[in-house]
Amino acid sequence: MRVGILGGGQLGRMIALAGYPLGIRCTVLDPTAESSAAQVCDHIRGEFDDFQALYQLAQKSDVVTYEFENVPVESARWLAERVPIFPPPRALEVSQDRLVEKTFFQTLGIPTPPFAAVTERHEFDNALAEIGLPAVLKTRRFGYDGKGQVVIRTRAAAERAWEKLGGRPLILEGFVPFDRELSVLAVRGRDGEIATYPLVENEHRDGILHRSLAPAGDTAEELTERAAEYASRILTELDYVGVLAVEWFQDGPRLLANEMAPRVHNSGHWTIEGAHTSQFENHLRAVCGLPLGRCDPVGWSAMFNFIGNVSPAADVLKFTEAHLHTYGKSPRPARKVGHVTLRAETAEELRDKLPEWSRVFDRPDQGPG
Numbered sequence: 001m002r003v004g005i006l007g008g009g010q011l012g013r014m015i016a017l018a019g020y021p022l023g024i025r026c027t028v029l030d031p032t033a034e035s036s037a038a039q040v041c042d043h044i045r046g047e048f049d050d051f052q053a054l055y056q057l058a059q060k061s062d063v064v065t066y067e068f069e070n071v072p073v074e075s076a077r078w079l080a081e082r083v084p085i086f087p088p089p090r091a092l093e094v095s096q097d098r099l100v101e102k103t104f105f106q107t108l109g110i111p112t113p114p115f116a117a118v119t120e121r122h123e124f125d126n127a128l129a130e131i132g133l134p135a136v137l138k139t140r141r142f143g144y145d146g147k148g149q150v151v152i153r154t155r156a157a158a159e160r161a162w163e164k165l166g167g168r169p170l171i172l173e174g175f176v177p178f179d180r181e182l183s184v185l186a187v188r189g190r191d192g193e194i195a196t197y198p199l200v201e202n203e204h205r206d207g208i209l210h211r212s213l214a215p216a217g218d219t220a221e222e223l224t225e226r227a228a229e230y231a232s233r234i235l236t237e238l239d240y241v242g243v244l245a246v247e248w249f250q251d252g253p254r255l256l257a258n259e260m261a262p263r264v265h266n267s268g269h270w271t272i273e274g275a276h277t278s279q280f281e282n283h284l285r286a287v288c289g290l291p292l293g294r295c296d297p298v299g300w301s302a303m304f305n306f307i308g309n310v311s312p313a314a315d316v317l318k319f320t321e322a323h324l325h326t327y328g329k330s331p332r333p334a335r336k337v338g339h340v341t342l343r344a345e346t347a348e349e350l351r352d353k354l355p356e357w358s359r360v361f362d363r364p365d366q367g368p369g
């Protein structure tokens with residue numbers, strides 16, 4: 001089986017690596033010469049709206065997928081006329097626009113923070129009056145890792161936020177005083193079978209995922225089931241194939257949907273060592289029409305991202321529980337360049353070891369600048 005991947009970052013790299021044992025060969029389309037995935041699989045160098053490059057990818061693939069959600073929907077639809085493409089382009093369309101996405105959640109009965117569409121100044125004033133402070137003003141499109149958003153706590157901050165972001169299609173959301181952030185990853189096969197990983201607890205810093213704990217500690221079974229049920233509504237509604245991630249705010253007993261990613265996700269990296277089947281393998285199984293693998297965890301995992309710069313392997317691997325993943329990317333501030341997953345046999349072992357792991361791996365951005 002030959003799989004084409006739109007995007008050649010670390011997610012594409014880890015998908016390609018998961019393909020080898022299954023006899024699946026991947027080709028990535030990516031504009032950059034030093035693409036992380038291109039170091040481990042075939043590479044077509046081109047932009048995502050370069051139809052010649054897209055044509056080449058279709059020629060080299062039995063099925064095409066994506067590793068990032070800002071692929072132009074038009075390109076995905078163009079490809080869909082030539083080669084099977086999963087997840088469906090409609091999933092891209094929904095996740096590319098925060099307003100469309102939150103409205104979509106609402107139509108499926110999935111709770112979200114309060115939100116309002118804002119383009120004109122008077123809409124901003126109305127939305128502030130309706131939603132109240134604190135609130136978060138975000139661009140509707142092309143925001144990721146906390147970019148394109150401002151938290152507003154005062155009237156003066158509202159003015160500054162408008163100066164910074166005003167004039168573009170925006171969304172104002174109520175600020176959720178969440179207890180913690182969670183995510184759920186679910187996968188749906190071409191035959192409609194659905195499998196779900198346990199809830200993951202995520203910590204962000206400056207909008208970038210910093211640490212994931214899986215399964216999320218102290219989680220009521222009911223909460224896990226609810227997250228899985230919501231994810232399954234999304235998968236079924238979109239006739240989705242592949243891995244989907246949904247990020248949540250937990251506020252007491254409430255689970256509020258923040259956003260979804262129609263792809264493998266950073267909060268699922270722990271599944272490489274911490275689950276029966278990794279998210280990358282299950283994504284490939286799904287898009288290739290193969291049976292899905294078990295999603296249940298193997299022990300308890302902590303995943304730390306390396307932001308800016310990777311720690312020397314010799315330091316990381318002093319921890320016998322550590323599994324190091326480097327992405328072959330040059331160091332740069334705020335850039336995800338690798339991760340480490342540490343696995344414990346029991347929740348108690350994780351609790352005992354986490355302080356020491358955190359002392360070493362819970363580090364600030366170590367970019368060269």
Ligand code: AMP
Pocket residue numbers: 113136143144145146147173174175176177178181204207258259
């Ligand atoms: P996003 O790009 O929407 O995933 O936002 C990045 C991070 O900002 C989230 O992971 C949260 O930590 C924080 N955040 C975003 N929206 C809200 C909100 N409505 N209330 C509280 N925190 C938020």
